[in-house]
Amino acid sequence: MKLPAPPTFSSPLHHPRVATVIGRWLGTTVVICFLTGLYSHFLQDTPSWLPVPSRPANLYRVTQGLHVISGTVAVPLLLAKLWTVYPKLFAKPDLKAVGQLIERLSILVLVSSMALELFIGFVNTLQWYPWPFPFRQTHYALAWIIVGALLVHLAVKLPLIRANWRRTPERRPESLPAETTGLTRRGLFRTVAGAAALVGITTAGQSVTPLGSVAVLAPRKPNIGPQGLPVNRTAAAAGVAGIDANWRFTIAGPKQLSYSLEELQHLPQSRSALPIACVEGWSQGAHWEGVRMRDLLELCGAPARSRVRVVSMEKGGFYATSELPEDFAADPLTLLALRLNGTELALDHGFPARIIAPNRPGVLQTKWVHRLEVVV
Secondary structure: OOOOOHHHHOOOOOOHHHHHHHHHHHHHHHHHHHHHHHHHHHHHOOOOOOOOOOOOOOHHHHHHHHHHHHHHHHHHHHHHHHHHHOOHHHOOOOOOOHHHHHHHHHHHHHHHHHHHHHHHHHHHHOOOOOOOOOHHHHHHHHHHHHHHHHHHHHHHHHHHHHHHOOOOHHHOHHHOEOOOOOOEHHHHHHHHHHHHHHHHHHHHOOOOHHHHHHOOOOOOOOOOOHHHOOOOOOHHHHOOOOOOOOOOEEEEOOOEEEEOHHHHHOOOOEEEEEEEEOOOOOEEEEEEEEEEHHHHHHHOOOOOOOEEEEEEOOOOOOOOEEEEOHHHHHOOOOEEEEEEOOEEOOHHHOOOOEEEOOOOEHHHOOOOEEEEEEEO
């Protein structure tokens, strides 16, 4: 298909000033999405040199909500940014100009990696994985590729960006009507900002409870699920059918301890008000009751600041085991939870026992727990 000639796109909407303004918005969402994504990645795969605190208790709920919202908002901003630079985006480069070739290559890598990153991120919120590669590791690698390509692109375009960063009297966006659409530049900015705000609001409701009724783009909505709490992985999907009369909960530490469910229920109980905050961006606060982790460590003769491996009855899966770092095991809010919102745990929420800890991704709040191992 033959591309339209450049004069067709003489509209002032296809202008470096417009591209710069929308680029600032897009860059802001990319930075927020990148930083919050790094935090989520390091919570699940913590380097030995990085201390991760257990407080503030709601920190992960906020950062992961921002991660998904900013990623969703980036979609209309990216489309608008590409539109402002079309058709220059597809113009034939001067093969003898090294700087131009670097610029085009950086744009190719940036646009393709961002498109793939946003696509697989959105599909992940639906828990659909139609590809053979691991999502989390690929998502993480693509984020660094995007940042690298973006830095190269900014370095090449810096003179043009500086020239168009501020509005000057000679370049008043509202004074130049678009020839093809009838929009002024200010009207275009309002349209793009409105579209970004709309998709943000209709996504945010999965983590911002007051917006739950308009969360039409969110895969989960607050208060919908067993005991008023959404569920990602059901007991049936995990291969857990419940327990029988011979079920025992064990703690492998300096002392080997074993309890029936009734015996666990008769240990000193504590309460915590903590959210489940999942990597898909949804979160929901809840009230939990159970035995404090540090009390269980004391019972088995282990120091309160011990690393603990948590073992689930789940059959396979990436998160059939998890590990509680020392700060999380010692935190008084961390429970081996037996009750949720005033009633015994539903099977889909981890009956007979699950972990609930502050500032943790939902995938690490292990369900169907039957064993704890103190890590020396």
